[in-house]
Amino acid sequence: MAEEERMAGSMLSIGECMVELMQVEGGMLRKGYAGDTFNTAYYARLFAPAGWTVEYLTAVGTDVVSDEMLSFIEGTGVGTAHIARIEGRMPGLYMIHLKEGERSFSYWRSTSAAKLLADDPDRLRTAIGSADVVFFSGITLAILAADAVETLLSELRRAKATGKRVVFDPNIRPRLWDDVARMRATIEAGARAATLLLPSFDDEATHFGDASVGSTIERYHALGVADIAVKDGANGVTLQFGGEERLHIPAAPVARIVDTTSAGDSFNGSFLARLAAGDSPAEAAAFAAHVAAAVIGHHGALVEREKLPGGPDR
Ligand code: ADP
Numbered sequence: 001m002a003e004e005e006r007m008a009g010s011m012l013s014i015g016e017c018m019v020e021l022m023q024v025e026g027g028m029l030r031k032g033y034a035g036d037t038f039n040t041a042y043y044a045r046l047f048a049p050a051g052w053t054v055e056y057l058t059a060v061g062t063d064v065v066s067d068e069m070l071s072f073i074e075g076t077g078v079g080t081a082h083i084a085r086i087e088g089r090m091p092g093l094y095m096i097h098l099k100e101g102e103r104s105f106s107y108w109r110s111t112s113a114a115k116l117l118a119d120d121p122d123r124l125r126t127a128i129g130s131a132d133v134v135f136f137s138g139i140t141l142a143i144l145a146a147d148a149v150e151t152l153l154s155e156l157r158r159a160k161a162t163g164k165r166v167v168f169d170p171n172i173r174p175r176l177w178d179d180v181a182r183m184r185a186t187i188e189a190g191a192r193a194a195t196l197l198l199p200s201f202d203d204e205a206t207h208f209g210d211a212s213v214g215s216t217i218e219r220y221h222a223l224g225v226a227d228i229a230v231k232d233g234a235n236g237v238t239l240q241f242g243g244e245e246r247l248h249i250p251a252a253p254v255a256r257i258v259d260t261t262s263a264g265d266s267f268n269g270s271f272l273a274r275l276a277a278g279d280s281p282a283e284a285a286a287f288a289a290h291v292a293a294a295v296i297g298h299h300g301a302l303v304e305r306e307k308l309p310g311g312p313d314r
Contacts, residue, residue, distance in 0.1 A: 008051035012131035013041035015140040016114035043269025049277035055079035089113035118152040142176035156193040168194035252293035262301040
């Protein structure tokens with residue numbers, strides 16, 4: 001009991017979950033639900049310590065598709081109390097095309113309900129205020145209008161100032177931004193609002209010109225982020241937590257890469273869950289590397305619990 005009380009806490013992930021349509025045999029489509037911040041919430045929930053809750057903050061419509069998405073989210077154990085319902089809007093949608101083993105994507109998201117997720121500052125403040133850990137991404141920022149970005153970031157800066165862990169994955173997707181200079185400036189503003197950054201080196205090298213993982217760490221440190229874990233695919237993860245020694249955690253072996261979707265998201269969610277459980281950053285990253293390796297050995301963004309490594313609390 002005392003143990004449970006000590007461990008109780010909550011994590012809030014903020015962003016867009018979309019309907020996913022995947023082409024299967026015979027021209028049929030299989031429906032699913034995914035999105036970077038939801039995937040992260042899903043894996044955080046799977047590995048969260050006893051007593052921890054994981055909530056998702058987004059906006060959906062009042063239509064049947066939105067109802068089904070909410071039921072799906074509830075079914076995963078992720079909380080929906082902070083999901084707004086907006087009359088006349090619907091969830092975004094994307095389709096995965098598979099051609100000779102190569103995946104490509106089409107999106108219908110330009111008028112999705114989630115673009116309005118930060119329109120109500122009071123709602124944001126209440127949700128963020130009730131969380132111990134808040135997670136958001138560069139995709140969250142990319143879908144918002146400029147004034148909504150500012151509303152969200154000012155609430156996150158407030159959370160950072162009150163000592164909460166604010167976690168940002170830049171997840172840089174240039175096609176979501178119409179202006180590269182605004183993309184870079186907004187990603188940097190997101191980083192300034194964060195206490196823990198979870199970038200992927202590939203993206204940072206491409207869009208910020210970082211020559212090494214070390215330069216990514218130094219660039220974000222200079223923006224005031226205390227803790228950084230740079231993901232680098234099969235090269236593993238480099239951790240710089242505060243002024244502690246820089247550590248490299250190797251990736252876990254993968255017998256056969258089936259689908260790399262959600263490698264980064266599953267790493268993020270399981271890493272945050274294990275930090276919440278009190279693991280050291282190195283322990284949490286080693287565990288998350290095993291989860292990510294198992295996820296890329298299976299199809300789909302949301303891999304079932306049974307196919308993943310055991311968490312210490314199970
Ligand atoms: P993202 O999906 O955000 O681009 P990465 O590709 O860096 O992120 O992958 C996230 C994590 O997934 C890595 O830190 C690593 O633990 C694991 N991972 C990714 N690719 C591989 C791989 N080929 N072999 C083993 N682990 C991998």
